[in-house]
Amino acid sequence: MKKLLTLVILFTSTIASAGTLVVNSNQSGEPSKSAFDAYVAAFSAAHPEVTVVVNEFEHEAYKTAIRNFLTAEAPDVAVWFAGNRMKFFVDQNLFQDVSDVWADAGLNDSMASTKGSLTVDGKQYGVPWGYYQWGVYYRKDLFDQLGLNAPRDWDEFKWVCAMLKKNGITPITIGTKFLWTAGGWFDYLNLRINGYQFHMDLTAGKVSYEDPRLDAVFDHWRELIDPGYFLEDHASFSWQDAQAPQINGEAAMYLIGNFYVPTFEAAGIGDQMDFFQFPTIYEGVGVAEDAPTDTMHIPSGAKNVEDAKKFLAFMSNKEAATNWAKMGGMLSPNKYADKPTNRFSIMGAKMLAAADDIAQFWDRDANPDMAGAAMEGFQEFMVKPDREDKIRARLEKERARIHGAL
Amino acid sequence: MTFWERNQLKLAPFLFLAPAIFVFLVYVIYPIFDSIWVSFHEWNGMDKSGVRANGNPNWEFVGLKNYITLFTDDEEFYVSLFNNIRWLIFSLLAVPIGLALALFVNQRILGIRYIKSLFYFPFVINAVVIGVIFTWFYNPKYGILSYVLNFFGLDPIPMLADENLATYGIIIASFFPGIAYTMILYITGLTGVSREMVEAGRIDGASGFTMLWHVILPQLRPATLIAIVVTLVGALRAFDLIAVMTAGGPWGSSEVLAYKMYQEALFNFRMGYGAAIATILFIIMDIYIAWFLYRLFKNERSEK
Numbered sequence: 001m002k003k004l005l006t007l008v009i010l011f012t013s014t015i016a017s018a019g020t021l022v023v024n025s026n027q028s029g030e031p032s033k034s035a036f037d038a039y040v041a042a043f044s045a046a047h048p049e050v051t052v053v054v055n056e057f058e059h060e061a062y063k064t065a066i067r068n069f070l071t072a073e074a075p076d077v078a079v080w081f082a083g084n085r086m087k088f089f090v091d092q093n094l095f096q097d098v099s100d101v102w103a104d105a106g107l108n109d110s111m112a113s114t115k116g117s118l119t120v121d122g123k124q125y126g127v128p129w130g131y132y133q134w135g136v137y138y139r140k141d142l143f144d145q146l147g148l149n150a151p152r153d154w155d156e157f158k159w160v161c162a163m164l165k166k167n168g169i170t171p172i173t174i175g176t177k178f179l180w181t182a183g184g185w186f187d188y189l190n191l192r193i194n195g196y197q198f199h200m201d202l203t204a205g206k207v208s209y210e211d212p213r214l215d216a217v218f219d220h221w222r223e224l225i226d227p228g229y230f231l232e233d234h235a236s237f238s239w240q241d242a243q244a245p246q247i248n249g250e251a252a253m254y255l256i257g258n259f260y261v262p263t264f265e266a267a268g269i270g271d272q273m274d275f276f277q278f279p280t281i282y283e284g285v286g287v288a289e290d291a292p293t294d295t296m297h298i299p300s301g302a303k304n305v306e307d308a309k310k311f312l313a314f315m316s317n318k319e320a321a322t323n324w325a326k327m328g329g330m331l332s333p334n335k336y337a338d339k340p341t342n343r344f345s346i347m348g349a350k351m352l353a354a355a356d357d358i359a360q361f362w363d364r365d366a367n368p369d370m371a372g373a374a375m376e377g378f379q380e381f382m383v384k385p386d387r388e389d390k391i392r393a394r395l396e397k398e399r400a401r402i403h404g405a406l
Numbered sequence: 407m408t409f410w411e412r413n414q415l416k417l418a419p420f421l422f423l424a425p426a427i428f429v430f431l432v433y434v435i436y437p438i439f440d441s442i443w444v445s446f447h448e449w450n451g452m453d454k455s456g457v458r459a460n461g462n463p464n465w466e467f468v469g470l471k472n473y474i475t476l477f478t479d480d481e482e483f484y485v486s487l488f489n490n491i492r493w494l495i496f497s498l499l500a501v502p503i504g505l506a507l508a509l510f511v512n513q514r515i516l517g518i519r520y521i522k523s524l525f526y527f528p529f530v531i532n533a534v535v536i537g538v539i540f541t542w543f544y545n546p547k548y549g550i551l552s553y554v555l556n557f558f559g560l561d562p563i564p565m566l567a568d569e570n571l572a573t574y575g576i577i578i579a580s581f582f583p584g585i586a587y588t589m590i591l592y593i594t595g596l597t598g599v600s601r602e603m604v605e606a607g608r609i610d611g612a613s614g615f616t617m618l619w620h621v622i623l624p625q626l627r628p629a630t631l632i633a634i635v636v637t638l639v640g641a642l643r644a645f646d647l648i649a650v651m652t653a654g655g656p657w658g659s660s661e662v663l664a665y666k667m668y669q670e671a672l673f674n675f676r677m678g679y680g681a682a683i684a685t686i687l688f689i690i691m692d693i694y695i696a697w698f699l700y701r702l703f704k705n706e707r708s709e710k
Contacts, residue, residue, distance in 0.1 A: 064672050067451060067452065071452065071453055087459070088459075091458065091459040092452050092453065092456055092464075093456065094452075176655075176656075177566075177652070177653060177655060178653055179653075179655070232546070232564075233546040233547070233562075233564035233567045234567070235564070235566070235567035235655060235656035235657075236544070236545065236546055236564050236565075236566050236567040237545075237547075241545070244547070244548065245547065368673060368674060368675055369670075369673070369674030369675060369676065372669075372673055372674060373674075376655070376657045376658055377657070379655065379656060379657050380656070380657035383567070383656065383657075394481075397479075403460075404460070
């Protein structure tokens with residue numbers, strides 16, 4: 001399939017002339033696909049002189065395909081992610097500077113909140129189109145039965161876990177088979193304990209994994225692991241598998257992104273679910289949240305740069321920006337976009353607006369091989385916490401190989 | 407007579423073979439040498455003349471460094487190698503089980519044809535589907551395995567989440583299509599077993615296991631050889647089931663060389679390192695294939 005699509009790209013981009021805009025997209029699967037199609041339709045209506053050709057890729061396959069097509073046969077616009085994932089291609093000179101689009105389309109004002117994650121050395125290399133919050137999605141009905149409230153700090157959180165466990169309910173569901181869900185736990189523990197700047201230094205490879213400041217992170221994690229608050233045998237489950245215990249009412253809480261909402265609403269427990277922000281651990285540590293941002297970029301090899309810039313600048317269009325984000329279950333980075341209507345998106349928007357800092361997520365902030373090795377270590381720690389020293393030593397060795405000695 | 411008319415018979419085969427040889431050279435032989443070349447470099451898979459964020463070039467000659475790291479500084483490499491050995495040894499169980507099934511279905515009973523095709527069915531299913539089915543089967547919360555264990559009052563076994571069991575769990579899943587294939591090989595072999603020899607054996611008083619061991623099995627030797635070879639090659643190539651069932655986990659404990667190569671090259675941006683793993687896998691396979699070809703030629707010569 002991937003090969004076929006690559007062929008399609010080769011073909012379309014060689015016949016592409018002025019007025020044809022080739023867009024490579026990973027927005028496959030519903031509802032992302034219709035949301036993206038709606039944006040393209042709105043753009044085509046506003047710019048009838050441009051013919052948009054969309055090459056749609058399966059979401060996971062896109063992550064490897066992009067390296068090929070950016071160097072071999074670049075489209076005019078590529079959908080991608082902010083943060084380190086974008087920076088990698090910027091460092092390779094594969095994405096163009098689009099600071100002029102930001103200035104001309106007024107994005108510096110309307111998208112100020114996400115500007116940082118699209119900026120390298122003071123220049124912008126892409127335009128965001130959506131982002132979403134992470135947090136704890138929980139069964140309000142189970143909490144109510146036991147007279148529990150959404151916890152605000154670490155002690156309350158542990159108490160809630162203990163009460164749930166005592167009543168035969170798995171406090172926290174998680175599926176770590178594909179590792180990244182464990183990255184979410186590490187992100188939040190580290191952000192709440194050591195704060196945003198330390199977390200960013202760690203993901204940039206400037207801090208050792210054996211640094212004593214990380215001791216508290218693993219100690220707090222253990223306070224949940226040792227009493228068995230996480231779903232048993234979570235290494236067997238994907239993030240989708242781990243939904244089942246919560247939908248069946250056997251597990252109460254799930255630390256996950258807002259993309260979970262359509263699933264549990266479709267499963268018929270939308271009314272029983274609620275959301276809370278990851279609890280505070282240390283007072284005085286600035287509140288940072290994970291909010292992965294999805295973006296659009298113009299590859300350096302783009303042939304139709306003029307129209308590509310129009311396509312990116314179209315995000316300043318309030319209706320188009322609102323629609324794309326809303327239909328895809330995301331929040332729009334455009335502050336003039338209509339407010340979301342789904343209650344989980346409303347809570348997310350409020351939480352993120354109040355946050356001191358926004359992180360992208362472990363595997364988007366960290367270098368790809370470091371992210372993978374670390375998440376494997378986190379998974380191992382969650383099952384075999386006694387191996388903490390060994391795991392951290394291994395991660396430090398890996399960090400030194402990738403980022404150099406400190 | 408023109409040159410063409412004189413040599414037509416000699417040249418024609420080569421002309422017909424030319425497209426296949428060309429494709430083989432370009433898509434098989436060249437990539438092998440290219441991979442070996444890449445394995446002496448550090449390369450992140452991007453433009454070879456480009457520069458990384460830390461100032462190092464994307465493509466840099468490092469000699470044997472990748473191999474040295476693999477052997478001296480990468481625990482996961484030994485885990486993968488050891489798992490490959492486990493695959494090689496345990497997947498061979500598919501051969502005797504396939505033989506037993508072949509003997510079982512090689513009887514004249516009403517409806518045995520349907521039973522045969524049922525046993526063969528797993529071989530026709532895509533490996534990914536088999537992986538998904540077995541993942542559900544092993545699911546420690548809702549899987550059949552845990553129901554059965556529960557019925558006998560036992561705790562569920564998290565096959566795929568246990569670092570010591572995961573590889574065995576996947577090997578068992580690989581039996582599903584593997585046994586079907588060896589069974590078919592043996593069924594074909596059994597049709598060629600000489601009736602006279604069986605009769606002669608019976609007259610000499612052989613029956614049951616003695617008959618199987620001394621009369622039937624020697625005649626099934628070609629089938630056994632192919633069954634073993636195909637099973638071993640399958641074991642060395644094991645990848646799809648691992649990707650679907652555990653993604654190499656938990657924490658890399660069910661990785662094999664082929665999976666580690668894929669992981670390093672495509673996800674960790676370490677093309678050179680991945681190529682070094684591929685080269686080692688290639689050498690292991692080569693030793694085995696050389697041995698196999700040697701056996702094959704020797705057998706053919708003795709038959710002549």
